[in-house]
Amino acid sequence: MQTIYNKTLEDTMYYRTIPVFVYKINYPFFTTTCNADAGRQISAYYAAEAKKTETHCREDLFPLAVDSAGYRPSNQPPFHSYTLDVVYKITYNSACITSLYMEEYTFMGGAHGATIRTSHTWDFISGKQFELKDFFPDNPSYQQSIFENINAEIAKRQAAESEFYFENYKELVGNTFNPKSFYLTPDGVVIYFQQYDIAPYANGIPEFLFPFKMKNALHST
Known part of the structure; x- marks a missing residue:
């Protein structure tokens, strides 16, 4: 059986005094009674993916937000912060199987943001994903x-x-x-x-x- 703990990477990034980009990346950390090595391997996978997403926020999305905010030196009208939020939902957790999906919502201006969903179903004995x-x-x-x-x-x-x-x-x-x-x-x-x-x-x-x-x-x- 798996126990799931939430971990988070988050920051509010500024251009001058304007909060132009905000990110919050939630990701799971697992302990398991099935195979401790598999639990560590799967947890490391999500930690690495979260770090990649954070790097994308800081190196790619933040400069885009700065470019947009730079057209409003007096911040008038007020700049609506661009955002990236990652959440996940555990949908099945029994014996040595855990299934979940993650949703990454990005708002980079415009009428609305966009959501991309990914999902994984894990065998906590082998550390591999089911197909x-x-x-x-x-x-x-x-x-x-x-x-x-x-x-x-x-x-x-x-x-x-x-x-x-x-x-x-x-x-x-x-x-x-x-x-x-x-x-x-x-x-x-x-x-x-x-x-x-x-x-x-x-x-x-x-x-x-x-x-x-x-x-x-x-x-x-």
Whole structure:
């Protein structure tokens, strides 16, 4: 079993007296009763990724914010600080398996920011990640089955007018599908798409639950 602790890298960066860029990067740190070396390895992975993101903030995004703020020497109208925020959610944590997703929200001016989601499902015995195909045993055509189920679900949602998708969503589902874009929940596997992949911004990040054979897939690992 894993215990998760939150760690954070954060700073407010100034140009003259103007806070032009603010970042807050949350990331997980793990202890585990399964394999301590695997726990350290996985924790080190997230610490390194957080440090990379912090370097990106300081070396790439902060200069862009300074350039924008430099056009307002008197800070009138007041400059709206650019931001980068990273949060994560643990979606499954049982025995020696932990699944989570991370969302990086960046605002660099404009009407709204952008969110990018990444996800990982870890085996804390081996220290390796599970792949999506691990949860579709004995189905070599699992991706085609996924597409068919997602397209059918989208059609239902559109018929109910609960969500709206681009007209050519069937083509887009196939073109933008990423086998790494999944996470586990106690109810099954959730496959997701990024903003704008298959639907307008207002839809956020579309998600699709596959509750099939979840327990069997986990017990076979």
